[in-house]
Amino acid sequence: METLQTLEQLLSDIENELRSLDLWEEVPPPAESLMSAVPFCYDTLQFPQWLQWIFIPRCTQIVRNQASMPASSDILPMAEVYLQEMEVDAPELLVHIERFDKMITQWNDPEGSSH
Numbered sequence: 383m384e385t386l387q388t389l390e391q392l393l394s395d396i397e398n399e400l401r402s403l404d405l406w407e408e409v410p411p412p413a414e415s416l417m418s419a420v421p422f423c424y425d426t427l428q429f430p431q432w433l434q435w436i437f438i439p440r441c442t443q444i445v446r447n448q449a450s451m452p453a454s455s456d457i458l459p460m461a462e463v464y465l466q467e468m469e470v471d472a473p474e475l476l477v478h479i480e481r482f483d484k485m486i487t488q489w490n491d492p493e494g495s496s497h
Contacts, residue, residue, distance in 0.1 A: 455486035
């Protein structure tokens with residue numbers, strides 16, 4: 383249960399960082415942009431949009447429903463590339479994303495999980 387609470391807090395932290403960096407949008411993108419089959423909706427959304435409109439809502443729903451977690455999470459490299467290309471200084475956002483990636487790995491590690 384502690385892991386679920388930590389994951390939910392990390393999702394909130396990611397949202398808060400996006401807001402503080404002025405990367406949070408009030409208006410959703412067109413629905414078809416959210417239906418891309420490409421990882422991270424790379425062809426239709428910018429990375430912060432994907433975090434806001436797909437990643438955070440889906441992961442929050444998984445956590446709240448205590449549903450099956452993804453097998454792994456490895457979004458940190460994508461975040462690093464995007465932020466570097468856009469010249470956005472966001473060390474706290476990267477820390478939260480890295481912690482989320484690690485928590486998912488721990489969740490799926492039967493030796494070391496606490497769920």
